[in-house]
Amino acid sequence: MKCRGCGWHIRFVGAVVLTALAPTAGARAGDRQGWLNVRECGASGSAFQTTAVTTAGSREITVATGGDFQVGQGVMLSKCHPHICDDRLWGPKTTYGAKSGRRLKGLIDIRGLDNTAGSWTVYVIDVHRALPPRFRWSDDMGRTWKPDAPISYDWQPLRGGLEIRFQKFEWLEGYSASFSLRDQLLSQIEKIDGRRFTVKDPIPQAATGAVLRHRDDTALQAAIDRGLKEKKNVHVPVGHYCLARGLSVRDPAGFRFEGADGENTVLDISEGQGCCVEMHGGAEATVRNFKMLGNMGFAERDQAGHFPTRGSGGIWGQDLKTSFAPSASWSRTSTPTTCRWRRFGPAGRIAWEPLSPSSIPRPSTTSAAGPSTAPATASTTTTWPRTRASSTAASSTSAAALGRAPPGS
Numbered sequence: 001m002k003c004r005g006c007g008w009h010i011r012f013v014g015a016v017v018l019t020a021l022a023p024t025a026g027a028r029a030g031d032r033q034g035w036l037n038v039r040e041c042g043a044s045g046s047a048f049q050t051t052a053v054t055t056a057g058s059r060e061i062t063v064a065t066g067g068d069f070q071v072g073q074g075v076m077l078s079k080c081h082p083h084i085c086d087d088r089l090w091g092p093k094t095t096y097g098a099k100s101g102r103r104l105k106g107l108i109d110i111r112g113l114d115n116t117a118g119s120w121t122v123y124v125i126d127v128h129r130a131l132p133p134r135f136r137w138s139d140d141m142g143r144t145w146k147p148d149a150p151i152s153y154d155w156q157p158l159r160g161g162l163e164i165r166f167q168k169f170e171w172l173e174g175y176s177a178s179f180s181l182r183d184q185l186l187s188q189i190e191k192i193d194g195r196r197f198t199v200k201d202p203i204p205q206a207a208t209g210a211v212l213r214h215r216d217d218t219a220l221q222a223a224i225d226r227g228l229k230e231k232k233n234v235h236v237p238v239g240h241y242c243l244a245r246g247l248s249v250r251d252p253a254g255f256r257f258e259g260a261d262g263e264n265t266v267l268d269i270s271e272g273q274g275c276c277v278e279m280h281g282g283a284e285a286t287v288r289n290f291k292m293l294g295n296m297g298f299a300e301r302d303q304a305g306h307f308p309t310r311g312s313g314g315i316w317g318q319d320l321k322t323s324f325a326p327s328a329s330w331s332r333t334s335t336p337t338t339c340r341w342r343r344f345g346p347a348g349r350i351a352w353e354p355l356s357p358s359s360i361p362r363p364s365t366t367s368a369a370g371p372s373t374a375p376a377t378a379s380t381t382t383t384w385p386r387t388r389a390s391s392t393a394a395s396s397t398s399a400a401a402l403g404r405a406p407p408g409s
Contacts (some may be wrong), residue, residue: 002407003333008024008267014409021203021221022329023405029243032233032235032324034232034233035233035234035235036223036226036227036230036232036233036234036235037223037234037235038216038219038223038234038235038237038241039237040223040235041219041222041223041226041237042072042073042074042219042222043216043219043220043221043223043236043241043296044068044069044070044073044214044216044219044239044241045173045216045236045237045238045239045240045241046051046067046240047240047242047266047268048067048068049061049067049211049212049213049214049215050064050065050066050210050211050212050213051063051064051209051210051211052061052064052077052197052210052211053207053208053210054077054079054080054203054205054206054207054407055203055206055207056203056204056205056206057196057202057203057204058202058203059190059198059199059200059201059202060196060197060198060199061077061196061197061199061203061210062196062197063196063212063229064373065195066192066194066195066197069135069189069192069197069212069214071189071190071191071192071404072188072189072190072242073185073188073214073215074138074154074186074188074214074216074217074218074219074405075186075187075189075208075212075213075214075215076184076186076205076212076213076214076215076242076244077184077185077187077199077211077212077403078119078184078210078211078213079119079183079186079205079207079209079210079211080183080203080204080205080206080207080210081182081183081184081185081203081204081205082181082182082183082184082204082205083180083181083182083183083204084110084179084180084272085179085180085182086122086178086179086180086215086320087099087104087105087108087110087177087179087180088101088102088103088104088177088178088179089101089102089103089104089107089173089175089176089177089179090174090175090176090177090178090309090311090312090315091173091175091176091311091313092170092173092174092311092313093129093174093311093312093313094174094312094313095306095313095314095315095316097312097314098302099175100312101341102174102320103115104179105168106167107166107167107177108125108164108165108167108177109155109164109165109167109326110161110162110163110164110179111155111162111163111165112161112163113161113162113163113181114139114159114160114162114181115160115161116159117139117159117160117180117181118182118323119183119184120180120181120182120183120271121139121140121181121182122139122141122178122179122320123137123139123158123162123178123180123181123182124137124138124139124141124142124176124178124309124315124319124320125137125176125177125178125307126138126145126173126176126309126310126311126312127151127163127171127172127174127176127177127310127311128148128310128311129172129173129174129310129311130172131172131316132150132257133151133171133172133223133359134148134149134150134151135148135149135151135166136148136149136310138159138385139158139159140148140303141303141317141320141321142237142302142303142307142309142315142317143302143303143308145246145336146158148243148280151166151171153165153166153167153168156394159396162181163259164179168397171311172270174177174196174312174313175311175312176309176310176311176312176315178250178315178320180232180251180320180321184244185199185201185203185204186215186244187199187200187201188200188218188314189385192225192229195251196283197212198400209271209364213242213271214242215242215244216241216242216243217242217243217244217245217246217247217272218367220247221244221247224247224248224249224257226250227255227257228249228250229276230253231253232256233256233257234253234255234257234258234260235257235260236257236260236265237260237265238259238260238261238264238265239264239266240266241265241267241268242268242271242272243267243268243269243271243272243274244271244272245273246269246272246274246275246276246277246324246327247267247275247276247277247278247280248274248276248277248280248403249277249278249279249280249282249285249287250279250280250281250282251280251281252279252282252283252284252285253283253293254281254284254285255284255285255286256285256286256287256288256350257277257285257287258286258287258289259286259288259289259290260289262288262289262290262291263288263291265290265291266290266291266292266293267290267291267292267293268292268293269292269294269295270291270293270294270323270325271295272295272323272324273295273321273326274322274324275321275323275324275325275326276290276292276294276323276324276325276326277290277327278324278325278326278327279326279327279328281375282323282375287326287376291310292321292325294324294325295321295323296317296318296321296323300317303317303321304317304318305317305318305334322351344381355357357385391400
């Protein structure tokens with residue numbers, strides 16, 4: 001089950017209890033003896049950024065100021081690596097049709113660049129289910145649409161040199177398509193000589209005013225993997241940890257991934273995609289004391305939600321520019337506590353664990369005072385059974401909060 005407007009994402013076996021918990025103090029330094037500190041694996045915890053000049057084909061960049069960058073650290077460098085990614089088909093006729101998720105190779109050819117676009121622009125191509133074949137397109141995730149144009153099966157301009165070409169396909173059966181144009185290079189610092197940095201990967205395009213940022217997902221993932229292997233908990237000191245990709249905890253057994261506190265230990269995936277922390281399999285894990293930042297918040301609630309299309313019937317914006325806070329996929333216990341997330345939709349703190357479906361006959365909200373329809377608080381527990389109806393109810397509630405119709409409406 002996904003709550004598209006919120007910061008959580010759950011696929012579960014059995015039922016799930018969502019409990020809003022009062023903040024708890026993080027483990028004291030003395031309690032962390034034997035823990036693995038992510039700094040040992042090269043995490044910077046720094047939000048420092050600077051501008052840089054790049055040369056096409058070179059691995060050297062010249063930065064405005066060296067700041068706190070160090071050899072071996074991961075970096076994100078903007079404006080120098082324009083590329084198409086996350087291309088996919090939607091449909092037929094429904095958001096998650098039989099062919100949804102298929103890559104666009106052999107269906108729509110894409111060439112050129114849109115130099116007027118930002119560092120991350122999502123394009124949606126929507127085919128009208130009527131003769132003659134025609135399409136419209138959007139570069140703001142469904143807020144506005146460019147006028148219909150006939151499908152010529154030849155190169156057709158979108159904007160700023162970006163072109164597409166439709167291939168023969170059953171377009172009239174009801175399809176939409178999407179892809180992203182990004183300009184970010186993910187790399188690693190290999191050498192520092194004053195203001196001259198050498199990165200691991202050749203730079204595809206010359207740029208002035210490129211932005212160099214820290215990237216800590218590789219170091220954090222290395223710390224998690226090492227902690228799981230060595231059966232150690234992982235401590236994340238106060239800092240701002242920028243993520244290009246989400247973190248994965250696989251097959252944990254009593255594992256803890258814990259920040260210094262829930263306000264000043266930040267996992268920032270605003271320039272990346274995925275779940276800040278995704279947990280798979282295993283027996284038990286605890287993730288706590290983090291503030292998590294996503295890439296779409298309340299101001300983008302219409303883009304993050306479900307917007308209508310003529311072809312596929314609609315698309316969830318968070319499938320196009322994905323960011324979630326914690327995610328769990330297993331049959332036992334996961335506990336994210338005292339975590340705060342922003343720009344995933346409404347902020348919140350939740351914990352979940354499976355229950356027997358037979359023990360929860362229907363969605364209900366209870367408290368010490370008895371049944372209630374009030375939102376969950378520190379003394380309230382909301383339970384959802386494992387049924388299609390409950391998943392639909394959750395999606396409908398989320399979509400209503402976003403001001404858009406839920407899927408299938």
